[in-house]
Amino acid sequence: MVRITKEELLRKLFHDDYERLKGKKLRMTRLRVPGKEICLAHVISSSQSCVYQNLGLHIGVHEGEDHTGESIGLIRFTPWEAVIAAADIAIKSSDVQIGFMDRFCGSLIITGGLSEVQTAVEEVVRFFKEELGFHTCEINKN
DSSP states (O other), X not given: OOOOOHHHHHHXXXXXXXXXXXXXXXXOOOOOOXXXXXXXXXXXXXXXXXXXXXXXXXXXXXXXXXXXXXXXEEEEXXXXXXXXXXXXXXXXHSSOEEEEEETTTTEEEEEEOHHHHHHHHHXXXXXXXXXXOOEEOOOEEO
């Protein structure tokens, strides 16, 4: 994606009216139209208990289980329904668990060992890019 300056954007939007409007107060509204995109792909290598608990990933585990320290994969999609296919790809490509899936906002959180989470996130991003033609971001690793 090529970034342009505010001045360049205004020139493109207002063409011939640009000189007349220059210096006047303009109101600009930005909106986002959902497209086929993965806009966040992030792997947390080893979670601390505060992160794990604030994400609500400790809820629903069996007594005595402690998943603190596991890796966490975060992926965000548009359209939001794509999260369902992504969850399926993630659990079929690696030994991970679904920590959270929101089909109304397009958020997916997966948990497991570092190599498993990395593999799952990489496979989801690859599949959506190569097979479905989604615009994808780089995978961040922390």
